[in-house]
Amino acid sequence: MSDPVLTVRGLRKHFATGGGLSRATAVTVRAVDGIGFEVGAGEAFGIVGESGCGKSTAGRAILRLIEPDAGEIVYRGQDVRAASGAALRALRRRLQIVFQDPYSSLNPRRSIGRALAEPIEVHGLAASAQEVRARVASLLDEVGLPADAAERYPHEFSGGQRQRIGIARALSVEPELIVADEPVSALDVSIQAQVLELMRRLQAQRGLSFVFIAHDLGVVRYFCQRVAVMYLGRIVEMGTAAELFGDPLHPYTRMLRDASPVPDPALRGRMPRIEGETPSPANPPSGCHFHPRCPHAMPACRERYPEETRVGGRMVACHLHGPGGG
Numbered sequence: 001m002s003d004p005v006l007t008v009r010g011l012r013k014h015f016a017t018g019g020g021l022s023r024a025t026a027v028t029v030r031a032v033d034g035i036g037f038e039v040g041a042g043e044a045f046g047i048v049g050e051s052g053c054g055k056s057t058a059g060r061a062i063l064r065l066i067e068p069d070a071g072e073i074v075y076r077g078q079d080v081r082a083a084s085g086a087a088l089r090a091l092r093r094r095l096q097i098v099f100q101d102p103y104s105s106l107n108p109r110r111s112i113g114r115a116l117a118e119p120i121e122v123h124g125l126a127a128s129a130q131e132v133r134a135r136v137a138s139l140l141d142e143v144g145l146p147a148d149a150a151e152r153y154p155h156e157f158s159g160g161q162r163q164r165i166g167i168a169r170a171l172s173v174e175p176e177l178i179v180a181d182e183p184v185s186a187l188d189v190s191i192q193a194q195v196l197e198l199m200r201r202l203q204a205q206r207g208l209s210f211v212f213i214a215h216d217l218g219v220v221r222y223f224c225q226r227v228a229v230m231y232l233g234r235i236v237e238m239g240t241a242a243e244l245f246g247d248p249l250h251p252y253t254r255m256l257r258d259a260s261p262v263p264d265p266a267l268r269g270r271m272p273r274i275e276g277e278t279p280s281p282a283n284p285p286s287g288c289h290f291h292p293r294c295p296h297a298m299p300a301c302r303e304r305y306p307e308e309t310r311v312g313g314r315m316v317a318c319h320l321h322g323p324g325g326g
């Protein structure tokens with residue numbers, strides 16, 4: 001990894017849910033429970049895990065779309081959590097997000113041209129209306145949409161085209177880092193490949209960094225250089241995509257790897273499934289949160305959460321690989 005542009009340490013976000021007006025019955029959901037990682041300049045860093053593991057909450061907390069409870073977020077030397085006013089607005093231009101469902105963030109009554117022009121105008125990135133129009137045309141071209149898309153409305157586009165619009169919108173303010181939250185998981189496999197290819201090209205051409213959030217390790221393997229695997233609010237393994245895919249150390253990473261879609265249709269019917277249900281982050285199992293589903297669980301796993309241990313260049317939190325484990 002090149003020098004980190006984004007450093008996250010001890011990031012935590014808990015939510016109080018349920019209970020109505022009664023505090024006695026409210027429960028705390030430990031959506032993100034103290035995670036840390038770094039993202040290099042021009043690097044695509046993946047966060048992968050099942051639904052409810054906290055990965056989307058982590059992505060939003062990094063951008064302060066929701067306020068973290070604790071932890072450090074430093075972007076190019078700047079303390080993101082301490083930023084306010086003009087400094088926060090400037091950071092929000094440099095750090096953008098692409099959502100799984102871009103439709104929900106597009107106003108159905110506003111043309112695509114207006115949707116792309118608005119952020120350019122808000123951030124004062126063009127000197128004239130003519131320059132705004134030229135930028136919109138160039139963005140549409142860059143994401144592979146026809147020029148007349150500017151006159152059309154969100155409902156006139158397919159899912160893949162809408163995601164291209166979502167990407168163009170993020171690019172409209174010349175960002176440096178994009179948090180892509182499940183950007184292809186709602187798309188058909190063939191469309192997924194096209195959108196991923198577009199993002200890869202943009203990453204190379206613009207030198208963009210990505211925090212790429214997905215539940216499918218196969219997609220992350222294609223797009224990312226390094227990957228963190230999250231389970232119930234914590235990172236359980238982190239390393240290069242090649243290491244995690246080729247030789248997963250944590251039993252959960254192995255389970256995700258074995259369950260990721262196989263390109264060969266003939267093998268898909270024999271695809272293993274992820275065993276067991278994910279426990280609730282409101283009530284995580286004692287010790288290693290993964291122990292009720294783990295085929296290697298031993299007594300220590302029920303009692304103590306495993307320490308984060310370095311194995312070669314990667315980090316793993318599992319008693320099999322911790323001090324005295326194996």
Ligand code: SF4
Pocket residue numbers: 250251252288289290291292294295296297298301306317318319320
């Ligand atoms: Fe399995 Fe124990 Fe490792 Fe958790 S710590 S993943 S239960 S072996």
